[in-house]
Amino acid sequence: MEITFLGTGAGLPSKERNVTAVALSMLQELNEVWLFDCGEATQHQLLHTKIKPGKINKIFISHMHGDHIYGLPGFLSSRSFQAGADRPLTIYGPEGSKEFIQAALKLSYTHLTYPLTVIEIKEGLLFETEAIEVYAKKLVHGVPSFGFRIVEKDKPGELLVDKLKEKGVRPGPVYGEIKEKPSVTLEDGTIIYRSDFIGSPKKGRVISILGDTTYQAAHKEFVKNSDLLIHEATFAADKEALAEDYFHSTNIQAAKIALDAGCKQLILTHISSRYQFSDMDAFLEETKEVFLNTSIAGDFSVFQL
Amino acid sequence: MEITFLGTGAGLPSKERNVTAVALSMLQELNEVWLFDCGEATQHQLLHTKIKPGKINKIFISHMHGDHIYGLPGFLSSRSFQAGADRPLTIYGPEGSKEFIQAALKLSYTHLTYPLTVIEIKEGLLFETEAIEVYAKKLVHGVPSFGFRIVEKDKPGELLVDKLKEKGVRPGPVYGEIKEKPSVTLEDGTIIYRSDFIGSPKKGRVISILGDTTYQAAHKEFVKNSDLLIHEATFAADKEALAEDYFHSTNIQAAKIALDAGCKQLILTHISSRYQFSDMDAFLEETKEVFLNTSIAGDFSVFQL
Ligand SMILES: [Zn+2]
Ligand SMILES: [Zn+2]
Numbered sequence: 001m002e003i004t005f006l007g008t009g010a011g012l013p014s015k016e017r018n019v020t021a022v023a024l025s026m027l028q029e030l031n032e033v034w035l036f037d038c039g040e041a042t043q044h045q046l047l048h049t050k051i052k053p054g055k056i057n058k059i060f061i062s063h064m065h066g067d068h069i070y071g072l073p074g075f076l077s078s079r080s081f082q083a084g085a086d087r088p089l090t091i092y093g094p095e096g097s098k099e100f101i102q103a104a105l106k107l108s109y110t111h112l113t114y115p116l117t118v119i120e121i122k123e124g125l126l127f128e129t130e131a132i133e134v135y136a137k138k139l140v141h142g143v144p145s146f147g148f149r150i151v152e153k154d155k156p157g158e159l160l161v162d163k164l165k166e167k168g169v170r171p172g173p174v175y176g177e178i179k180e181k182p183s184v185t186l187e188d189g190t191i192i193y194r195s196d197f198i199g200s201p202k203k204g205r206v207i208s209i210l211g212d213t214t215y216q217a218a219h220k221e222f223v224k225n226s227d228l229l230i231h232e233a234t235f236a237a238d239k240e241a242l243a244e245d246y247f248h249s250t251n252i253q254a255a256k257i258a259l260d261a262g263c264k265q266l267i268l269t270h271i272s273s274r275y276q277f278s279d280m281d282a283f284l285e286e287t288k289e290v291f292l293n294t295s296i297a298g299d300f301s302v303f304q305l
Numbered sequence: 306m307e308i309t310f311l312g313t314g315a316g317l318p319s320k321e322r323n324v325t326a327v328a329l330s331m332l333q334e335l336n337e338v339w340l341f342d343c344g345e346a347t348q349h350q351l352l353h354t355k356i357k358p359g360k361i362n363k364i365f366i367s368h369m370h371g372d373h374i375y376g377l378p379g380f381l382s383s384r385s386f387q388a389g390a391d392r393p394l395t396i397y398g399p400e401g402s403k404e405f406i407q408a409a410l411k412l413s414y415t416h417l418t419y420p421l422t423v424i425e426i427k428e429g430l431l432f433e434t435e436a437i438e439v440y441a442k443k444l445v446h447g448v449p450s451f452g453f454r455i456v457e458k459d460k461p462g463e464l465l466v467d468k469l470k471e472k473g474v475r476p477g478p479v480y481g482e483i484k485e486k487p488s489v490t491l492e493d494g495t496i497i498y499r500s501d502f503i504g505s506p507k508k509g510r511v512i513s514i515l516g517d518t519t520y521q522a523a524h525k526e527f528v529k530n531s532d533l534l535i536h537e538a539t540f541a542a543d544k545e546a547l548a549e550d551y552f553h554s555t556n557i558q559a560a561k562i563a564l565d566a567g568c569k570q571l572i573l574t575h576i577s578s579r580y581q582f583s584d585m586d587a588f589l590e591e592t593k594e595v596f597l598n599t600s601i602a603g604d605f606s607v608f609q610l
Contacts, residue, residue, distance in 0.1 A: 012383050013349050040379040041346040044318050066413040070379045074345040077371045078317050096412040103408035107401040108371040109448050143414050 001026055001205065001305040003228070005269060005297040006045040010234045010248070011067050013041065014273040018299055019067035022209060022230065022269070023051050024150070030131060035059045035075075036148065036209050036230075042071035043078050048300065054084020060134075061093030062211020063145035064100070069093075073104035080113040088115040092136075094144045095120050121146065132204075137222040139213035141247040146211055147222060152204030160197045167192075205305055208263075212270065214244055215253035220261035228305055229254075229263040232270035233296075236283055251283055255290035269297040306331055306510065306610040308533070310574060310602040311350040315539045315553070316372050318346065319578040323604055324372035327514060327535065327574070328356050329455070335436060340364045340380075341453065341514050341535075347376035348383050353605065359389020365439075366398030367516025368450035369405070374398075378409035385418040393420040397441075399449045400425050426451065437509075442527040444518035446552040451516055452527060457509030465502045472497075510610055513568075517575065519549055520558035525566035533610055534559075534568040537575035538601075541588055556588055560595035574602040 002025040009017030019039030023046075026032050033055045035042070046053060053075065061069055072091075079085060091097060098118045105112070119126075126134045126148075135149040159179050161171070169175075169192065177184050184192045208223035209230045223229050234248035243250045251268055258266040268287065275283060280296055287294045295303070307330040314322030324344030328351075331337050338360045340347070351358060358380065366374055377396075384390060396402060403423045410417070424431075431439045431453075440454040464484050466476070474483075474497065482489050489497045513528035514535040528534050539553035548555045556573055563571040573592065580588060585601055592599045600608070 012386060013346075013352065013379075015352050018349070040376070041349050044323070044346050044349075047318065047320055064413050066378055066382045066409075066415055069413060070375075070382075070409070071345070073371055074318075074375045077375075081317060100408065100412040103405065103412075104371075104375070107405040107408075108369050108374060110371055 001029065001207070003207075003230075003267075003303045003305065004049055004051060005267075005299060005301045006042050006049070007037075007039045008269045008271060008297045008299055008301070009067075010232075010270045010272045012273060013039075016277055016299075017271065017273065018042075018045055019070075020270055021045065021071065023049075023056070024207070024209075025051065025055075027055070029152075031055075032057050037062055037068040037211070038071040038075055039067045040070040040074075043075045045299065046075075052084060053079045053082045054087055057087055057089055059089070059091045059093075060146075060148050060209075061091065061097055062139075062147070062209075063141055063143055064094055064096050065143065065212065068211070069097075069100065072101060073108065073110075076101065076105065076112060076116065077108070077110045080111075085113045088117070090117045090119060092119050092121050092126055092134075094146060135222075137219070139211055139219065140216050141212045141214065145213055147213070147219070148209045149222060149226070150207045150209070152206070154204045155202040157199035157201045160199055164192075164197055207305065212247065213249060214247045215249050215257070217257075217260070220257050223257060223261045223263060226261065226263045228265045228267065228303075229258050229261070230267045230269060230297075231257060233268035233283075233287070234270055234272045236275070236279075237286055251287040252290055255287045255294060258291045258294070263291075264293065266291050266294045267297050267303065268294065271296065306334065306512070308512075308535075308572075308608045308610065309354055309356060310572075310604060310606045311347050311354070312342075312344045313574045313576060313602045313604055313606070314372075315537075315575045315577045317578060318344075321582055321604075322576065322578065323347075323350055324375075325575055326350065326376065328354075328361070329512070329514075330356065330360075332360070334457075336360075337362050342367055342373040342516070343376040343380055344372045345375040345379075348380045350604065351380075357389060358384045358387045359392055362392055362394055364394070364396045364398075365451075365453050365514075366396065366402055367444075367452070367514075368446055368448055369399055369401050370448065370517065373516070374402075374405065377406060378413065378415075381406065381410065381417060381421065382413070382415045385416075390418045393422070395422045395424060397424050397426050397431055397439075399451060440527075442524070444516055444524065445521055446517045446519065450518055452518070452524070453514045454527060454531070455512045455514070457511070459509045460507040462504035462506045465504055469497075469502055512610065517552065518554060519552045520554050520562070522562075522565070525562050528562060528566045528568060531566065531568045533570045533572065533608075534563050534566070535572045535574060535602075536562060538573035538588075538592070539575055539577045541580070541584075542591055556592040557595055560592045560599060563596045563599070568596075569598065571596050571599045572602050572608065573599065576601065 006021035007018035231254035233251040311326035312323035536559035
């Protein structure tokens with residue numbers, strides 16, 4: 001999995017940071033790329049990455065504020081002219097998503113070349129596939145705002161082929177049988193116990209990506225034990241009152257959630273334009289005092305997981 | 306007057322050109338800046354110019370294609386947070402403009418800090434002030450698309466103060482009288498004829514800015530004798546059939562209009578991303594064979610008039 005930040009600012013674009021969008025590439029795992037929020041000029045930002053719009057097949061919208069959705073009409077339209085443009089796209093967003101997209105496309109005489117589905121979401125399990133589950137939770141932001149928890153399912157261990165060969169069991173249909181059944185009796189009478197020839201299961205990863213929100217201790221339950229938590233940090237610690245007034249969080253509040261929820265890694269984004277790049281060292285140091293494994297995202301920051 | 310091109314590409318943003326927007330600064334003349342079209346990320350482009358969003362008090366939308374309007378919601382929202390944010394803004398656009406803007410603002414919970422008026426336009430005189438007239442004309446683009454003709458009114462000549470002083474007429478209320486009346490008799494009986502003491506009137510300038518359009522000889526009437534014609538040139542001359550299929554123009558067609566209409570200067574914009582910057586020398590040379598005083602706009606090109 002690879003996470004690319006396409007916009008890491010709050011409210012307005014600045015010369016340093018575009019408005020919000022994050023891409024989660026799961027090309028190796030699922031041959032899919034998911035987008036979380038789509039602020040204005042997200043399609044422009046993508047031009048400077050290796051992510052192909054046609055590979056993006058799911059978009060999650062945390063909330064309907066302009067800095068998180070105004071890039072949708074342009075992204076959707078332009079995707080019709082790019083490689084993979086026949087690939088279906090599903091958007092998961094709050095109430096109003098459908099009307100917003102339909103109005104923008106209709107009034108601009110836009111006809112997409114691919115099937116588009118817009119699903120207006122509620123709290124709970126959004127969907128489940130063989131490999132993954134995605135959950136949504138309502139946050140607190142003055143308008144409906146959601147967080148997303150992406151849970152990769154554990155993968156059963158691999159068959160220990162070398163160990164079987166050592167034991168003299170030659171490749172063939174029997175390998176499949178060993179993988180399926182608790183035990184298999186070979187023609188010579190030997191009993192093979194699966195547990196002896198299967199590696200340990202591969203633990204699925206958990207990524208939590210929260211939309212704009214004020215601090216709520218209760219959020220820790222939703223992001224519990226995440227391998228990665230992506231959390232907004234519009235303000236530094238000394239602006240806690242301001243953060244509360246505007247339904248946003250400080251770096252320290254984000255760090256507290258990460259700590260209390262037992263997360264492994266925290267990435268801060270949605271940084272107010274009152275802060276310059278030159279303020280970021282202090283911003284980060286302050287956060288690390290509460291949660292050590294913290295990074296601050298910049299536009300085009302890429303993280304591997 | 307100063308013209309700043311904020312986006313000069315066609316259809317999709319590219320690394321070289323953003324989608325369409327042109328700013329006409331008349332700060333000295335009217336203390337106003339007008340915007341023509343507002344493609345996605347126009348507010349981002351403005352960050353790299355000296356134009357203040359709060360100074361923009363009129364926006365003209367040529368047509369409702371996404372590459373000309375998707376930057377509106379973001380521009381309108383962000384303007385609320387900038388200097389001059391209480392200044393009224395009027396948008397002149399085709400049918401659908403009102404619904405597009407209302408839907409985007411409503412569904413994103415956006416409350417502007419300034420009075421916004423959206424006027425859906427028809428052909429003819431859009432408005433007239435003491436200093437200026439603006440006309441609209443329907444072009445041919447598959448969807449309603451307009452061209453705009455901005456006509457600065459002629460200014461009466463200035464009083465020739467030095468000449469009056471030479472003649473022994475001293476500054477005072479009589480100067481106003483001389484300016485107002487065809488002739489004035491001074492106390493000593495001298496008759497002053499206005500025509501002798503007024504400089505020549507300052508001819509108003511005419512700027513024509515056309516939206517996307519296919520070639521129509523009839524357009525020359527609308528842009529007649531323009532000091533400056535801004536015309537789309539999506540394709541080069543050898544793609545005339547393609548231009549017609551997609552309701553666009555070639556560089557040569559734009560040049561023919563400029564020539565036949567007796568325009569003084571032609572600036573080409575809305576260049577397809579099939580052309581690179583490195584193709585522009587040939588593109589321009591070809592155009593100049595028909596109309597010599599031609600330029601090709603790039604993003605952030607500035608022209609004085
Ligand atoms: Zn936001
Ligand atoms: Zn266009």
